[in-house]
Amino acid sequence: MIAGLQAYLLVGAVLFVCGVICMATKRNGIGVLMGVELVLNGANVNFIAFSKYTALGLDAQIFALFVIVLAAAEAAVALAIALNFYNNHLTIDVDKANRLKG
Amino acid sequence: MNDSNLLGGQLLFAIFALATCLSAVAVVVSQTVVRMAFWLVISLGSTAALFFLADADFIGAAQLIIYVGGTLILLVFGVMLTASSPYLKIKSSPGETIIGGLLGLLFMFAVFSSLQGVEWPAPPTGDSAVTAGSPEGNTLRPLGLALLGARPDLDLHDGDTLSTGYLLPFEIVSVHLLVVLIGAAYLARAKRKSAAPAEGLES
Numbered sequence A: 001m002i003a004g005l006q007a008y009l010l011v012g013a014v015l016f017v018c019g020v021i022c023m024a025t026k027r028n029g030i031g032v033l034m035g036v037e038l039v040l041n042g043a044n045v046n047f048i049a050f051s052k053y054t055a056l057g058l059d060a061q062i063f064a065l066f067v068i069v070l071a072a073a074e075a076a077v078a079l080a081i082a083l084n085f086y087n088n089h090l091t092i093d094v095d096k097a098n099r100l101k102g
Numbered sequence B: 001m002n003d004s005n006l007l008g009g010q011l012l013f014a015i016f017a018l019a020t021c022l023s024a025v026a027v028v029v030s031q032t033v034v035r036m037a038f039w040l041v042i043s044l045g046s047t048a049a050l051f052f053l054a055d056a057d058f059i060g061a062a063q064l065i066i067y068v069g070g071t072l073i074l075l076v077f078g079v080m081l082t083a084s085s086p087y088l089k090i091k092s093s094p095g096e097t098i099i100g101g102l103l104g105l106l107f108m109f110a111v112f113s114s115l116q117g118v119e120w121p122a123p124p125t126g127d128s129a130v131t132a133g134s135p136e137g138n139t140l141r142p143l144g145l146a147l148l149g150a151r152p153d154l155d156l157h158d159g160d161t162l163s164t165g166y167l168l169p170f171e172i173v174s175v176h177l178l179v180v181l182i183g184a185a186y187l188a189r190a191k192r193k194s195a196a197p198a199e200g201l202e203s
Helices: A005-025 A029-053 A058-089 B003-029 B033-053 B057-082 B094-117 B140-147 B167-187 B195-202
Strands: none
Touching: A005 A029, A005 B003, A005 B033, A005 B094, A029 A058, A029 B003, A029 B033, A029 B057, A058 B057, A058 B140, A058 B167, B003 B033, B033 B057, B057 B140
C-alpha cells in the first residue's frame, strides 16, 4: 500500500530536512523563519500520520492544533524582532546581527 | 472503501506528497525571499491536502486558514517591510551552499534509514478513537469536546477511568497567544524617543 504510515513519515522527513537546511544556509532573517515553518510542518505531518495509522488517535490531532497555534505566535514575535532589527540596522542579514540593541 | 476509491486516494496522495516535497526543496533552492514565500504557500497548501487525505479535516482547515491565510501573510508583510529593493538577494557563498547540500543529503539519508529500520505497530483494527463513529473522519465534534475537557471517545470504551481532556492546555495557549500579540505590538512599535529630539531641533 502506497499511502501508508511510511509514506507520510517520508514526507515529514523531507519537510524537516529541507527546513533544517533552510535555517542553516539562508542568511536572510525571514528565510530562517520560513525554515522554522517547514520544520514545524514536518512535525505536523508526522502527528497526523500517527493519528490515522496508530492508536494515538485524537490526541495527535490536538497536538497538531497546538503546534499550528504556537507556530503562528512564534512567527508574530520573530517578525516583530526582525522589524525592530531592520529599523535599527537597515538590514536583516543574520551575519550582521551581532548586536540586537540599536 | 472499494478499489477505485482506494486507487484515487493513493493517486491524490502521490500528487500532493510530490508537490509538498518539491516545493519544500524549491524553498531551500530559490534565492529571493518573495519566491521562497511563494513556494512555501504551495508546500503548506499541499500539506493541508495531505491532512484532508488522512481524515483530519479540521486540522487541514486550520492549516489552510491559520498558516496559509495568516502566518504567511505575516511573513510576506515582513518581506515587504524589510526589503530595501524589490528583489532583495542575500546570497550565501558557494562553499556554504555545497556544505549545506552535502550535510542535508547525509541528514536525509540518516533519517530515511532509521525510518526503514523501525517496525511500526500494526494499525488499530476498525474502531480507533477517531474513526469510531464516523469513518469519513468527521473530527470537529470530538476535537471540540476534547478541548473542553471531555473525552467521550475514550470514556465510552473503558468505563474505569475518566480521561481529562485538554482544557488546561487550551486555556494556557489562549493566554499565551494574547501575551504574544501584546509583546509583538510592543516590540514592533514606532520609536518616539529618537524622533523627539530631532523634531525639537527642527522647530
